[in-house]
Amino acid sequence: MRLVRDRTEARWLPSRFNLALFRAYALVRFHLAPRTLSREPRVYSLERNQSAVEANAVCAWYVATTAVYLFVSLRGLTHPVLLAVLALPTAAIVIHLLAIFSSIIGWLVVPRRMLEHGTGSEVASLLLHSIHIAVSIVMLGQGAPARWIAFTALTLVAANLVAAVMMFLLRPSVERLEDSYVGGALFGE
Amino acid sequence: MTIPLWAEGLALSISCMFFMLWGAGRRGVMRNLSAIIPRSTPFANFLRTYRVFWNFAWTVADTMRFRELRVVPDWEFQGYSHFESLLKEPGGAIMLTAHMGSYDLGAHLFTETTKRSIVMVRAPEIDPETHQFERRLHVETAGDALRVDFNTKASDLAFELLDAVRSGEIVAIQGDRVTPGISSVMTTLFGVPARLPAGPFALAMAARVPIYPVFVTRRGRRRYRMITFKPIRLERRSRDRDEDVKRAVDEWAADLEQIIASSWHQWFAFEPFAREVEA
Numbered sequence: 001m002r003l004v005r006d007r008t009e010a011r012w013l014p015s016r017f018n019l020a021l022f023r024a025y026a027l028v029r030f031h032l033a034p035r036t037l038s039r040e041p042r043v044y045s046l047e048r049n050q051s052a053v054e055a056n057a058v059c060a061w062y063v064a065t066t067a068v069y070l071f072v073s074l075r076g077l078t079h080p081v082l083l084a085v086l087a088l089p090t091a092a093i094v095i096h097l098l099a100i101f102s103s104i105i106g107w108l109v110v111p112r113r114m115l116e117h118g119t120g121s122e123v124a125s126l127l128l129h130s131i132h133i134a135v136s137i138v139m140l141g142q143g144a145p146a147r148w149i150a151f152t153a154l155t156l157v158a159a160n161l162v163a164a165v166m167m168f169l170l171r172p173s174v175e176r177l178e179d180s181y182v183g184g185a186l187f188g189e
Numbered sequence: 190m191t192i193p194l195w196a197e198g199l200a201l202s203i204s205c206m207f208f209m210l211w212g213a214g215r216r217g218v219m220r221n222l223s224a225i226i227p228r229s230t231p232f233a234n235f236l237r238t239y240r241v242f243w244n245f246a247w248t249v250a251d252t253m254r255f256r257e258l259r260v261v262p263d264w265e266f267q268g269y270s271h272f273e274s275l276l277k278e279p280g281g282a283i284m285l286t287a288h289m290g291s292y293d294l295g296a297h298l299f300t301e302t303t304k305r306s307i308v309m310v311r312a313p314e315i316d317p318e319t320h321q322f323e324r325r326l327h328v329e330t331a332g333d334a335l336r337v338d339f340n341t342k343a344s345d346l347a348f349e350l351l352d353a354v355r356s357g358e359i360v361a362i363q364g365d366r367v368t369p370g371i372s373s374v375m376t377t378l379f380g381v382p383a384r385l386p387a388g389p390f391a392l393a394m395a396a397r398v399p400i401y402p403v404f405v406t407r408r409g410r411r412r413y414r415m416i417t418f419k420p421i422r423l424e425r426r427s428r429d430r431d432e433d434v435k436r437a438v439d440e441w442a443a444d445l446e447q448i449i450a451s452s453w454h455q456w457f458a459f460e461p462f463a464r465e466v467e468a
Contacts, residue, residue, distance in 0.1 A: 001261055001301065011263075018195070043264040043302065045411070049194040050263065052410035058195040096203045099196035106191040120191030128193055187276060187303045 002046035004181045009033040013178050016050040019058070020164035021156070026051075027167075027174065041187065046178060059095070062132065065149050066091035069139055072146035102127040133157055198410070201246045208242045214459040218242075224379045224466045225453050240454045248291040248407055248457075255294055262411035264298060271417040275401045276303055281354035283393050283400045285421075287365035287445060288457045295405035295415060296361055300335045308353045309337045309361045310346065347392070354396045361403075362389045365445055366458065374435060376442040379449075383463035385442060390434045394423045400437070402444040406455045418444045 004010040012030035014023040049055060067087040074083055106124035132153065139150035167174070192200055209215055218241050222234040229237070254260045266272060275282055284307070286292050296309050338346055354360050364386050367373040372391075373384035393400045402418035421444075423437045449456050 001259055003261065003302070038265075040266045040269050042266070043261075043298070045261045045263055047260045047411075050411050052412075055195040055198060055410060059199050062196075063199070092199060093203065095196060096200055099192050099200055102193065103191040110191070121194055124191050125193035125195070128196070187272070 002178075002182045004044040004046060005183075006037045006041055007044070007181060008036050008038050008042070010044040010046075010181050013044075013046060013181060014167065014174055015046045015048065015178055016044070017054055018048045018051075019054065019160055020167050021160045022051065022054045023167050024163040027170070046182060061153075062095050062128075063088065063091045065132070065136070065153055066094055068146055068149045069135060070094070072139070072142050098128055098131065099124070102131075129157075197250065201243065201250065205239060205242045205246055208246070209239060214242075217458070217460045220461045220466045221456070221458055222453060224381055224463070225449060225456075227379075237454065241457065244290075244407055244454050245457050247410075248294070251407075251411065251413075252291050252293045255297060261298060261301070262294070262413050265408070265412070265414045266417070267414055268417040268419075271401065271419055272403070272415065274420070275359070275403075275417065276305060278359075278399065279357075281357050281396060281398050282359050282420075283354065283389050283398060284359055284361040284403045285364045285389050285400050285441060286361060286403050286405070287448070288363055289365075289448070289452065289455045290405040290407045290413060292361070292363065292405050294413065295403070296335055298415075305359050307335050307359050307361050308350065309335060310350065311337060311363070347388075350392055351396055354392065354398055360392070362386070362392075364389050364441060365456075365462075366460075374438045376435070376438045378442055378446055378462060381463045381465045383442075385438055385445075387434065387438070390423060390437050390441075393421075393437070394425075394430070394434065397423075399423075400441070402441060402448075404448050404452075406448075406452045416448065418448075 002015070004013070009030060012026045012033050014026045014030070017023045017026050044050075067090070070091055071083055071087045074087075077083070102124040103120070105127055106120040106122075110120045110123050136150040136153040136157075139146045140154075141147075142150075215235075215238050218238045219231065219234045222229060222237050223231075226234075226237075251262055275284070286295075293309075296307050299305070300307055338349065350360050367384045367386055372387040374387045374390070375382060376385055377383065378385075389400060399420040399422050401420050404416045404418075406414050406416065408414050421437050421440045423433060425433055426436070427433060
């Protein structure tokens, strides 16, 4: 368990984020954040996926792009207004089912020992990202708006790759920075 | 536990729709809400019930994540001065809590970040297999500073808990629900006569230790708040022991009412809390 006490800027420590783009953004915000102590004690956990903004943004992006892809793929089958209304909830259910499907795959392929370290979730996530990239590549050949959405999705993937390389190079200094924050006195001392 | 974590919110939101089909639980929460928020409409309470289920799903997911992966959420404190005095109690103390937020996670964090040890008293699951599963899980994950005891009968744990609290340990008990076989005291909750457990108060009186009302509420994704209220001290003010206990129970009921009124979406009471509410 890596916990930080009372330092409000600790919420921007990169390890609290998952995707490299968000980690890079967090690192910038961390350096800009004022160094203050919280009024009431706080405990910040240095774990991935602590950010609601990141998780919700990624999830919303997946649902929205899937809705557009569904709309474009099923255009002509029914009335466009009806399709536009149904596309969003259908996309949410599709993502939900794909998440369960990918988690089953992750559970099947990852050894039990590694599952206990959360690797299954990462494998499942990787599988979903791969499906998304593959569908986006296919959608590049479609008309607007799917082409533009697919182009944006692939640009984001490329930007995330660049950020990942950058964060990999900065890794030793980021680790040192985070280690200097971890710990603090126990409560009641 | 292997679902992509960014999809967790979506998965829980969709899964909770199926939980709404659980008639008894849904009706229980809706009836409680009609007492907590008197002028609310059944439709509004139906939507609020979804929010209760949704929060419940999140707290279960966070607790399981902690148990399986040792991942803790962020924590903030309210009423820290009371929490500090709980930690500095020279002897034992009683932490009285409710079925709110993630009390399991709260107890684990407490033992990880303080030097005090806790004995957590839990009501057993009705289903024997679920009870065995719970017991095994607690043995595997509790650690040295946290012990979990299951309260099967009113008299079963009394001496053990008295020993624990007298030897300086903190005993954590849930005091918002009366299960069959547990002694209770009549008080008023949201203007309705309701029964609350008498055990924690009898224990505090016997051991002469204070009761600290402590609640753990969920504030957002992986973010919890530990709220500590002013301690309740059971003092013998009269010759009538029951009257002294009643005074303390009323004080507890007032704290409970205050926290439920502000965090009704975190109160996981799936049965009506009083007969009048049930009717």
